[in-house]
Amino acid sequence: MAEKTTEELEQLRDLIDGVDQQLLHLLRKRLDLVAQVGAVKHGAGLPIYAPEREAAMLAKRRAEAEAIGIQPQLIEDVLRRLMRESYLNEKDVGFKQVREDLGKVVIVGGEGQLGKLFGQMLNLSGYQVVSLDKDDWQQADALLDGAGMVIVSVPIAVTCEVIREKLSSLPEHCILADLTSIKSAPLTAMMEAHKGPVVGLHPMFGPDVGSLAKQVVVVCHGRGQQHYQWLLEQITIWGARVVEAEAPQHDKAMQFVQAMRHFCTFVYGFNLCNEGVDMESLLQFSSPIYRLELAMVGRLFAQNPELYADIIFAQKDSFGVISHYLENFTKALTLIEQQDRAGFIAEFERVSQWFGELAPQFRNESRAMLQSVNDLKSH
Amino acid sequence: MAEKTTEELEQLRDLIDGVDQQLLHLLRKRLDLVAQVGAVKHGAGLPIYAPEREAAMLAKRRAEAEAIGIQPQLIEDVLRRLMRESYLNEKDVGFKQVREDLGKVVIVGGEGQLGKLFGQMLNLSGYQVVSLDKDDWQQADALLDGAGMVIVSVPIAVTCEVIREKLSSLPEHCILADLTSIKSAPLTAMMEAHKGPVVGLHPMFGPDVGSLAKQVVVVCHGRGQQHYQWLLEQITIWGARVVEAEAPQHDKAMQFVQAMRHFCTFVYGFNLCNEGVDMESLLQFSSPIYRLELAMVGRLFAQNPELYADIIFAQKDSFGVISHYLENFTKALTLIEQQDRAGFIAEFERVSQWFGELAPQFRNESRAMLQSVNDLKSH
Numbered sequence: 001m002a003e004k005t006t007e008e009l010e011q012l013r014d015l016i017d018g019v020d021q022q023l024l025h026l027l028r029k030r031l032d033l034v035a036q037v038g039a040v041k042h043g044a045g046l047p048i049y050a051p052e053r054e055a056a057m058l059a060k061r062r063a064e065a066e067a068i069g070i071q072p073q074l075i076e077d078v079l080r081r082l083m084r085e086s087y088l089n090e091k092d093v094g095f096k097q098v099r100e101d102l103g104k105v106v107i108v109g110g111e112g113q114l115g116k117l118f119g120q121m122l123n124l125s126g127y128q129v130v131s132l133d134k135d136d137w138q139q140a141d142a143l144l145d146g147a148g149m150v151i152v153s154v155p156i157a158v159t160c161e162v163i164r165e166k167l168s169s170l171p172e173h174c175i176l177a178d179l180t181s182i183k184s185a186p187l188t189a190m191m192e193a194h195k196g197p198v199v200g201l202h203p204m205f206g207p208d209v210g211s212l213a214k215q216v217v218v219v220c221h222g223r224g225q226q227h228y229q230w231l232l233e234q235i236t237i238w239g240a241r242v243v244e245a246e247a248p249q250h251d252k253a254m255q256f257v258q259a260m261r262h263f264c265t266f267v268y269g270f271n272l273c274n275e276g277v278d279m280e281s282l283l284q285f286s287s288p289i290y291r292l293e294l295a296m297v298g299r300l301f302a303q304n305p306e307l308y309a310d311i312i313f314a315q316k317d318s319f320g321v322i323s324h325y326l327e328n329f330t331k332a333l334t335l336i337e338q339q340d341r342a343g344f345i346a347e348f349e350r351v352s353q354w355f356g357e358l359a360p361q362f363r364n365e366s367r368a369m370l371q372s373v374n375d376l377k378s379h
Numbered sequence: 380m381a382e383k384t385t386e387e388l389e390q391l392r393d394l395i396d397g398v399d400q401q402l403l404h405l406l407r408k409r410l411d412l413v414a415q416v417g418a419v420k421h422g423a424g425l426p427i428y429a430p431e432r433e434a435a436m437l438a439k440r441r442a443e444a445e446a447i448g449i450q451p452q453l454i455e456d457v458l459r460r461l462m463r464e465s466y467l468n469e470k471d472v473g474f475k476q477v478r479e480d481l482g483k484v485v486i487v488g489g490e491g492q493l494g495k496l497f498g499q500m501l502n503l504s505g506y507q508v509v510s511l512d513k514d515d516w517q518q519a520d521a522l523l524d525g526a527g528m529v530i531v532s533v534p535i536a537v538t539c540e541v542i543r544e545k546l547s548s549l550p551e552h553c554i555l556a557d558l559t560s561i562k563s564a565p566l567t568a569m570m571e572a573h574k575g576p577v578v579g580l581h582p583m584f585g586p587d588v589g590s591l592a593k594q595v596v597v598v599c600h601g602r603g604q605q606h607y608q609w610l611l612e613q614i615t616i617w618g619a620r621v622v623e624a625e626a627p628q629h630d631k632a633m634q635f636v637q638a639m640r641h642f643c644t645f646v647y648g649f650n651l652c653n654e655g656v657d658m659e660s661l662l663q664f665s666s667p668i669y670r671l672e673l674a675m676v677g678r679l680f681a682q683n684p685e686l687y688a689d690i691i692f693a694q695k696d697s698f699g700v701i702s703h704y705l706e707n708f709t710k711a712l713t714l715i716e717q718q719d720r721a722g723f724i725a726e727f728e729r730v731s732q733w734f735g736e737l738a739p740q741f742r743n744e745s746r747a748m749l750q751s752v753n754d755l756k757s758h
């Protein structure tokens with residue numbers, strides 16, 4: 001490299017260093033201000049995530065960016081990343097307690113990942129939380145004594161059994177809730193075992209989310225909503241969105257959203273393994289989109305097999321849903337076997353029609369995602 | 380809301396507005412400085428993407444962030460987003476021309492998306508580019524006259540035919556290259572049709588990437604590398620990474636990376652459509668990870684069916700690869716049918732073993748991706 005070039009580059013890099021110093025201090029300042037907003041909201045019991053306000057603020061910033069020749073999407077992306085950081089920091093402040101006279105919350109399976117997360121959130125909101133895990137049943141009476149709410153968060157395979165055998169003599173004022181990923185059977189079990197308020201919840205996220213902001217919690221009402229309405233408000237204050245559903249409709253959707261999907265992901269990895277594919281050369285040739293797909297498959301196998309077995313084996317009907325998938329796979333494969341290119345294109349177009357407006361919407365959404373993924377690549 | 384709360388929130392929001400103004404101006408300043416770096420590099424013919432420099436700079440910033448109580452990942456993410464913006468802006472400056480005495484570049488299929496992208500990149504690097512599309516064959520002699528390089532970028536189904544029938548009398552000094560997503564057959568066709576330098580390229584990205592920074596281009600050498608080495612350097616200057624491969628090894632990997640994968644994605648959509656699934660309720664219940672997966676499926680159907688038919692039908696062997704997948708699917712489904720939970724867990728653990736270190740690595744990678752995806756969610 002010519003000496004002059006080296007010198008010019010060094011000078012510019014010094015200037016960039018200086019700008020980055022200012023940038024760091026500005027980020028620090030913004031995080032502090034947002035933390036103050038959080039503290040005020042906390043005092044007033046307002047939710048940490050306010051979609052309309054956020055949208056209005058972003059629209060304003062986009063316009064300001066454009067005025068000085070910056071792509072609006074750039075400032076939006078930077079601010080969204082900052083907002084994520086602020087949501088995470090909310091946890092340090094704690095959350096407003098919606099119901100102060102509840103008494104103790106007992107989490108059955110409180111040492112599991114999801115039980116722990118809910119325990120932590122309730123704790124941060126001022127509730128007294130105790131865990132009742134599988135080795136604690138001998139002290140169950142003492143632990144359950146004075147409970148205002150019992151939350152069941154045990155593996156699906158034993159949820160109904162635990163409810164029926166262990167929780168049939170709670171006092172009538174006590175709220176009984178569960179966090180299982182299917183809803184019909186646990187809800188029925190809770191309604192039968194308990195005479196008081198009953199509610200089924202399904203948090204639609206893994207226990208490794210940093211914050212509940214923007215996450216979804218499905219609620220299936222059991223009995224006595226007026227007695228647990230505060231809990232739904234509490235969840236909203238944590239930043240999550242509460243979506244109401246009927247248990248059978250929820251369970252039907254879960255056959256696709258969970259059972260079939262996890263099964264397909266499992267088979268994808270199972271197939272790569274059985275075929276003895278050379279992962280290194282696959283990764284070498286990977287575009288960002290394929291690397292993302294492989295990562296989505298690989299991440300499954302870094303997790304607990306029991307958890308996925310639970311989900312896949314939870315509903316007997318899932319076998320039917322997966323069998324239909326297999327039939328459709330076979331049907332489509334026939335097109336390849338018969339080298340029926342025209343037939344393939346016709347089916348492709350039919351499915352496109354069916355997706356309708358969602359297909360281009362998904363294309364745009366995934367483009368933004370893929371760009372973020374590409375940003376993460378370091379070589 | 381209490382008046383005092385409203386007032387406090389408004390004051391804080393005014394302060395945040397002020398910080399954001401400063402932030403915008405700082406971003407503008409940084410983009411300008413990086414553009415100046417780009418101009419200096421352009422003059423000196425240095426690649427726009429320098430992985431080691433980037434890593435060193437990020438490490439420094441992370442340490443500085445930590446010193447003032449900012450999560451290192453926050454500044455890294457913000458800077459990566461800014462770097463993406465800078466890469467995009469490089470296009471406005473243009474790129475250094477590695478070989479100045481080449482003569483004309485003719486892109487056969489220059490009106491296709493990928494042909495257009497390469498034409499644009501070559502143009503921005505000072506080359507004279509002409510397109511020879513399917514309606515231009517009558518003027519082929521005039522268009523090809525004086526060409527220093529001919530790049531074939533037509534649908535896979537006709538690539539070999541076009542090479543054999545139309546490009547067998549190029550002058551010996553002319554470079555013949557192709558951009559097809561399989562390499563063995565086109566490379567053989569080029570070697571037979573042309574006596575001069577031959578090189579097979581496969582850009583591992585869609586034509587909608589904004590910038591080539593960090594993308595991968597696979598190169599399969601044909602003949603006379605010394606004559607086209609400049610082209611590989613040129614691609615590196617655009618920011619992409621050139622990965623060398625043997626054509627058969629590349630094609631084998633593509634049966635998984637492209638044919639099988641696109642086919643599975645197709646079947647996923649085909650199945651949702653045939654089952655008449657209620658997309659709205661699926662989306663309502665979607666966690667970020669599932670929404671991302673649906674978006675990856677839906678995006679396929681927003682694209683050209685011909686393109687996917689080309690990829691899936693390109694290699695006869697792909698049928699075998701997909702059939703094996705079907706066999707493995709059936710095998711795994713038997714475990715569900717027989718309610719063999721223990722068998723499922725055993726297979727799961729075997730696959731985990733096979734993924735080895737990659738599984739936890741993928742989990743961490745996908746966590747970062749999923750967090751970006753969640754940032755994008757606006758309700």
